[in-house]
Amino acid sequence: MYIVFDVGNTHMCTSILRNDGFVLETFRKSTDEKTTEDEFFTFFKSMLEVNEIQIDEIKGMMVSSVVPMVTQMLKFFAKKYFNIDIFIVDMDKHLPFVFEEGNNSKGMGPDRIIDIVQALKEYPDRNLIIFDFGTATTYEVLKKNVYIGGGIFPGIRTTFNALFGRTARIPKVDYCEIDTVLGKDTVEQIQCAIFNGYIGQVKYLIEKIKEEVGEDFFVIATGGLSKIMGEKVEEINICSSRLSIRGIYTLYKMNEKINK
Template sequence: MILVLDVGNTNIVLGVYKEDKLIADWRLSTASKMTADEYGTQIIQLFLHNKLDISDVEGVIISSVVPDIMYSLEHAIIKYFEIYPIVVGPGIKTGINIKYDNPKEVGADRIVNAVAVHEIYKKPAIIIDFGTATTFCALTENGDYLGGTICPGVQIASDALFERAAKLPKVELIKPKRVICKNTISSIQAGIVYGYIGQVDYIVCRMKKEMMEFGENPLVVATGGLAKLINEESRSIDLIDPILTLKGLRIIYDKNKEQGI
């Protein structure tokens, strides 16, 4: 079995692969002050709950955009699984050519998603990840990572509105039937959800135009917690792959497994 971990600013998503099949996945809150023992015992409890034996884990790979958490998380894996994890970063084989001005600036999650799309769909693509931030990434058919756009995530925008506007309540992120709303809660929901749908469609439209200058007609792939909600009204998303990042981690592990111990 292979354990894959995607560390985001809000959550850590974990998955267990048996060969090419994802047999379990979980989500933990990202907490930079937790110790290696706290992370280790939490992960072991998840394995026990699913009746999985940690001794069957032969490799671990981690991608992270939260540097502060990595010391504890890596040491948890080393202590409780007796495995040195592969960490996605410089020196890791991906099969992707990063065309950023400074390749080290590209988040590990964006690279992992690009690897998954390149290997699975084998087409030029625009990859949208609805996480703490919403990222748009452009990828050519040959695997050139051209760059992209980073926007505040939907939940960040909602929380900021609640925190900075004294009379506006915190609302659940659901899609009202109309944009001409007759109460404050529905008005906020419509503004956030339909506003982000418009943002997605506009940015994808602009990215497609720029990619088509190079003869690339991209597939638009979305992932992340709010992808389904946005896709209900978006005109630009071709497909949703909710475990895209976990798939990418599994692929990168196979390319680099000789590095694990």
């Protein structure tokens, strides 16, 4: 068995994988920078017990994290309780893609790296646009295995929260899927404008990427809102909610072979 941690700004996903990389189960908890390795072990142990997994069945651990404090905690956790040096996704690892001249690869987040790694494995020899809908929404654009650029903008829930936080009289409004663009009251007007505006933004970006590059692309969506966006944005070819988890494992195995 392998344990994979995918740590985002809002949620942390812990997945149990078979030796062949098949995802058996995934648990989500809120990301908390103050969690200690000992506190996390309590959660982790209960997760193993529910799935009837023995500690000695674990062959390796790997993490993709955009929260440095949680990365450090997981390093201590893996070493203290399992005597395992955890595999950490970063730009120092061997990667299956290169950057087009003019792109600055420094600081590319591990969440973006693993999306690209898995997309290239599943859809080789294709031009790709990869959207990851999370706290922030990112998109990566590749011509075959060459990274030519991308973008970052606020996630849809982040947009809702920002509007409430920066205005005095607008109420806090929950995210809602709403088809009409003509809201009948303040709450509905916020919901319909942000939701439908977000869909329009994604559609426009895909259109402009294709126009700017002058080629066709296969469009992949992942992340929390990928299913909804896939239903609303016909330009998205496929939704893959576990792209990131599989990408961590793929990168781990790729580097394991090289380092042997």
